[in-house]
Amino acid sequence: MVVREHDSASFNDLPKKCLEFDKQALSAPVKTAVEKFQLVPEFLKVRGLVKQHLDSFNYFVRTQIKKIVQANDLITSKIDPSIYLRYKDVRIGEPSLLTDGSVDQLNPQRCRLSDLTLDTAETNIRNESKHILLVFYCDFVVLSSLSIPLGECPLDPGGYFVIKGNEKVILIQEQLSKNRIIIDTDQKGCVQASVTSSTEATKSKTVIKMEKEKIYLYLNQFSTKVPIMIVLKAMGMESDQEVVQMVGRDPRYSQLLLPSIEDCVKDGIHTQSQALEFLEQKVKKSPYYSAYEKVKLLYYYTDIEGRALSILRDTFLANVPVRQNNFRPKCIYVAVMLRRMMEAILNKDAMDDKDYVGNKRLELSGQMLALLFEDLFKTMNDEACKAIDENLTKRLLSSRFDISQYIVKDRITVGLERSLSTGNWDVKRFRMHRKGMTQAVQRLSYIGTLGHMTRISPQFEKSRKVSGPRALQPSQWGMLCPCDTPEGEACGLVKNLALMTHVTTDEDEGPLMSLCYSLGVEDLELLSGEELHMPNSYLIICNGLILGKHRKPQRFANAMRKLRRAGKIGEFVSIFVNEKQRCVYIASDGGRVCRPLVIADKGVSRIKEHHMKELKDGVRTFDSFLKEGLIEYLDVNEENNALIALHEENAKEVTTHIEIEPFTLLGVVAGLIPYPHHNQSPRNTYQLRRMDTLMYLLVYPQRPLLTTRTIELVSYDKLGAGQNATVAVMSYSGYDIEDAIVMNKSSLDRGFGRCIVMKRMTAVVQTYENNASDRIVRPQRGAYGMQVLDDDGIAAPGQIIRPDDIYINKQTPKVTRGQPNSHVALADSAYNRSPQTYKGPKGETPVVDKVALCSDRNNNLCIKFIIRHTRRPEVGDKFSSRHGQKGVCGTIVQQEDFPFSERGICPDLIMNPHGFPSRMTVGKMIELLGGKAGVSCGRFHYGSAFGEPNGHADKVETISETLVKHGFSYNGKDFIYSGLSLRLSYLSSIKILSITGEPLQAYIFMGPIYYQKLKHMVLDKIHARGTGPRVMMTRQPTEGRSRSGGLRVGEMERDCLIAYGASMLIYERLMISSDPFEVQVCRKCGLLGYYSFKLKAGICSTCKNGENMSTMNLPYACKLLIQIRYTHTEKHPVYLRDLTVITLLYTRKKEEAQVL
Known part of the structure; x- marks a missing residue:
């Protein structure tokens, strides 16, 4: 090896650098990806898909009812204050029915059959004098303890009510957070700070708004807006300097506050008494007070300051309690509101986003019922108080007085049952009128029921064309499903919960407050205005209530989180450090959405292999992971303080949490789509609507070959709603x-x-007030429509029933009113025939499946019939894949005319390839490949969302390798024979389509795809009419398919026909086929006359003769319109020579029609 001289130094340093690198690598924690999927089914066992409904209702029954009764426990007479009634305790029984003096236990199936309401036998609210029976509603269906012998499905999620035999679910309602400061702008663009206060005793909304450089308070108890400085002085803060100190020393804040201070000086208000006197003049003259509040005002506030002071203490910022008339906490709260509002005026980024999920709360069934119960309970007490006072003025002193007899005992029961039946929540005290709060449970399919239970209904008007509330918010990540929203005007407003989202219920905040003070929070009462806004201190706010401040907020937040992970405080308690607002928010209230996440230390998951092994072996549970600090719940606000990694491999040293599984970001319905991350986004949304419109019952349902983890979690593989169809993608x-x-x-x-x-x-079979009742009689054999009846006059199971067939031969007594008669059988002549006939579409042959006999709440005989109709697909029926691509059946072809592969496989259906490019449903292509590979190798393939890195979705390369291994093409295409092909005719040089049995010139993409049959079928929609019923007033055909109505030719259709010049078609459709009518018209005055059968001639009522009468045809509706206008003294003559439409004049002498 040759080393250059100038590189020798770096070469000598190489071992040293390598040693340093090895030290860093060894010191870093070892990352090992752990399979965490088993946590998801364990979570669903503990929480469940509808567990938030059950938790909320249980909290309402066990806790909220008692709190509401304790807050309104006194009924006192205004005439004689010594007469009062006080509630002491609440006791609720089990669902039962009182019949003939005995109590029978109720179950949901019996209520469905007998049209009963699943409620309690009694609820006793004990008072000092005696037991008062209030039949309160306790009808939530908890099916976990019920079994198959009771007629319940073991997979039924529960979480709904049974009201008069109908299943009703209270939809999750989306609301702004209660007891929180929200900074936004009104319709005029003025910046405002609003707080919606909600306590067991009072609910109110407080708005502080800046208008024309001055700050005002808006409160419903005041007739007009009130200057905020006067409100602060009325609460004892008479010094303007102290107000400025509490808001902040920033000169910009003082400048914004100065006009309000000057306005207060101009009004000459300097002391608390002057301010209270000013506010007393602004109080509404007739405010709504309950009887209990009136007694409080009567006893405690008799001077001029009473009403204004009571409003400031009890209604204004009701979430901030006032003890011993100490208003300082409320003054500080107002100062914080003013500071945040001024900061938003100076910096628009400080405005709150109402669409941010952290600023919203979800109201579940418990909260909604608590709101309704509180209003009904207070109304019942008020009515009782009025009745007591009226009776006290009339009764004799010697008579015994029983206060309990003036309470209307079924007030709460009737009110709750009416609201749950209609879905209308009317709370007059809060001017709340909501509609559509409850809906009938969707039973078209199992997955449709699950999706209905997790649906979120907004309070925002769907007709408003505003994009903000409809847009996909980043804060919805992991909490709300990004795909599951309807099309049309409700798009983006109606949402669904994600798979692992949990909605919290209220927790007791008393121990949390004590814990905060023990961790170094300085009490608010001991702080001055200067200390309130020190540079390094943050305000500590618990459920919207300011507790004090802390000098080391990050240390305080870490200590609280450690206690939560150790199980010392509630697992759903949220600790959020907001550095912009310099606050630490602690939340334990209900309605927050949160989800579990794996805790990571320096990017390494705390969950190890042995933890998951113990979980699979049953040694550990999901709750043990929470108690040991391995996972924790985070809400949307606390997620702002966390750095979450999607996969463990992507975690860095600063990562604080790791997702359990990425596919849990979707909802329960969206999780059924295979490979949704490969589809165009609207396709997934369309498919979710398809899920809600599946048929009632598929004869041969199948488990999808390409499945997802969500399908297994929600047991959709056990209650499927589709079939695996072999699809050939080709033009045919x-x-x-x-x-x-x-x-x-x-x-x-x-x-x-x-x-x-x-x-x-x-x-x-109804019993009337005179003791007469309906009866069912034996049918006459051979009579029309009685073929399906049994000997007892009721349709027999298994019989084929057709339209207009009688399914119960019932007779009704002629006299049903009057004095009750003795139980003597009436003669046959005292009854009228009133048989009930089957009304169904013609052409179908349904069968009577079941007949059930039961009794309703009035002890009447109730007979229920289940009609079964088996339908096979026909041309025009709708089908859809799981990727939102729906299509109708275009034609049905014999199998011998269908193409087939070289292996002899013939497809079940053929799809046009033009459906792929514009829809961009790549996931459907992968599903075909995965299903084909699954059939070849004999196992189910997975296509969970974002599942390729974790092994929850098979990669396309792996699927293709499996296909090649079993002798198929890498891309899933097959060699196809037969089918339609072009060939040259020998008789003429013209190419024609024919079936030749020859191989096609292209390879065909063919394989199994899971298809669903939709409820849109031709038999339910086909409509034609020759003759039929007509409307009595206009003599036109009735409207609607169900009433055998006509096909409407509307205004737009008429315009099209006029544009085409099809005058005879217009004449035929708008008159001859509708409502032709012959009228007599006077040629002299142009008014309508009449035909005299005595004189056998037309007579004009105005001219008093028949010399100038002509006969013509008009639509009867046109004649009716002319006569109605005559009654309004608007006479429009009809001149035959001025007619611009083609009219036929029929004469008696000529058989031919003359065109005018």
């Missing part, structure tokens, strides 16, 4: 254009795409 005749597919008739004969449509019909 002209029936496959525009995404249409050509289907193999033999495949349909073998059961491909065959489905069962189930319909439910109900009949009730």
Whole structure:
């Protein structure tokens, strides 16, 4: 080896440098990628896909009801304050039904069959005098303890209500955070700081806004806006200098605050009493107070300062408690709001983003029911108080007084049942009127039910054309599914939770506050304005309440996190250090979205191989990982203090956390798509809508050959909704254009795409007020429509039922009102026939599948029929792959006319290759390759999102190597015979399409793809009509397919026909086929007359003769319009010589029509 002289120095130093490098490499921690997939099913066992619904409702039942009752535990008479009622405890029973004096246990299946509500038998709220029965609602279905013998599916997720036999789910509602300061602008562009306060006793919204260089307070209890300086003086902060110190010493803040200070001086308000007197004049004259609040005002505040002071203490910033009239914490809170608002005025970057997920909270069923229960409970108490006072003014002193009899015991039950049935939440106290809060559980498919349970409904109006709330936020990463959102006006507003997202419930904040003070937080009461904003100190805020400040915030945050990882505080407690606002936020409230992440020390995961081995062996659980500090929950705010690596191989020394699995970033429905990261984004969104529209029941469902980890986690492989179809990507005749597919008739004969449509019909044998009741009679054999009836007058299971067939031969008594009669059987003449007939589309032959007899809540006989119809695919039915490419069946071809491969494989359907370039669904191509390789080697291949590095998705190279190993082409193409081909005719020099059985001149991309049959079928949509019912008023055909209506020719269709000049077609469609009518028209006055059958001539009502009458045809609706306008004294004559449309005048003498 030759070494140059000038390189000798560097050559001599080489071993030394190598030694230094080896030391660094040895000192660095060893990175070993650990398979963490097993944590996902363990998480779903603990939390579950709908666990947040169950946790929220359980918290409502166990905790929130008691808190609401304790906060409103007093009913006191205003006339006699010595008469009062106080609630002391709440007890809730199990779901049961009281029938004939005995209590029977209720289960969901019985409620579905009998149209009952799954609720408790009783709820006792004990008071000092006696037990008061309040039939409160406890109807949440928890199916974990139920079994198959009770009629429940073991895979049913639960988390819904059963209301009068119908399954209802309360959608997750998206709201802005409560008890948090939000800085934004109003419609006029004015900067404002708002706080929506929410406590068990009070809910209010406080807005501080700068208008025309002055700062005002907006509160619903005040009739107009109030200067903020007067509010501060009313709370005891009379010194303007102290206000400036609390806001901050920055001269720019003082300059913004100066006009408000001068305005206060001009009003001559300097002391607290003057400020309270000023505010008293601004209080609304008739504010809404409950009876309990009225009593408080009556006893505690009798002077002029009472109402204003009570508003400042109880309503203004209600989340900040006031003890012994010490308003200093509220003054500091206002100062912080002013400081943040002024900072946003000076720097627009300090504005809060309302669309940021950390500034939002998700309201679950527990929170929504608590809001409704609180309003109903207070309303019940107010009505009881009014009834007590009215009775006290009338009753005799000697009579015994029982306060409990004035409470309407079913007020809460009726209110909750009505809201859950209609979905309307009406809380008058807060002027809240929400619609669509509940929906019927989607049962089209199993995966549709899961997607419905994780759906998030916004309060933002869907009709507003604003892009901000609809845009994909970076803060949604890992928390909300980026794909699962509907199309149309709800796009981006309706969202779904990601697979491992958990929504928190409220935790007790008392121990957290005590812990903060023990970790060095200086109490707010002991701080001056100068100490509040020291350079190195941060404010400590717990659930929106300012506790104090800390001089070493980062050390404080690290200490709190260590305690959380050690299990000393709640696992969902969030600690977020906001350096811009110089605050440390501690959150333990409900509604926050969070997800578990693996903790990393200097880029190395804390989870090792032995941890995962113990988890697989059952020694460890998911909770043990939390308690040992291996994983932890982070919410959106705390993620700002973390550096998260997607894969363990990508972790660096500054990495703090590692994702458990990348595919958990998607939702439960989006996780079913194989290779979604290879598709165009809208295709995944379209597919998620396809998932919600799958058929009820597929006869031969199959497990997809190319599966994902999510499919196994949610048990979709056990309740699939599709079939593996062998697809040939080629052009075949002209029936496959525009995404249409050509289907193999033999495949349909073998059961491909065959489905069962189930319909439910109900009949009730009702008992009326006069004790008369309906009856079911024996059918007359051979009578029309009674072929399916059994001897008891009810349709027999297994019978084929057709439209207009009677399925229950019922008779109704003629007299149903009056005094109750004795239980004597009525004569046959006292009944009217009222049979119930089957209404279904013509052409189908359904079968009576099941007949169930049960009793409803009124003890009436309830008969339910399940009608089953098996349908095979036909031309026009819709199919879709898992990549959002839907298409209708263009034609059905015999198998002998279908192409086939050299191995003898004939495809089930043919897809046009033009469907790939514009849709860019590369994932569908990979699915075909993976399915083909899976069939060849006998194993399922995986295509989880972002799964190639972790082995949860097979790479394309590996799949292609498997194909080559089993004798297939590397790219999945096959050698195909037969099919349509061009050949030259011997009789003429014209090329024609024919089936020759020769090999095709191109290799065909062919393999299995998982296809789904959609609910859009021709049999449900086909509609034609010759004659049928008409509307009585206009004599035109009825509207709608279900009522055998006509096909509407609208205004736009009419315009098209006029543009084509098809005058006779217009005449035929708009009159002859609709509502032709013969009218008498006077040629002299132009008004409509009438035809006299006595004189056998037309008579004009205005001219009083029939000399100038002519007969013409008009649409009846046109004649009706003319007559209606006559009633408005608007007479528009019809002159026959001025008609601009073609009209036929029929004469009695001539058989031919004369054109006017």
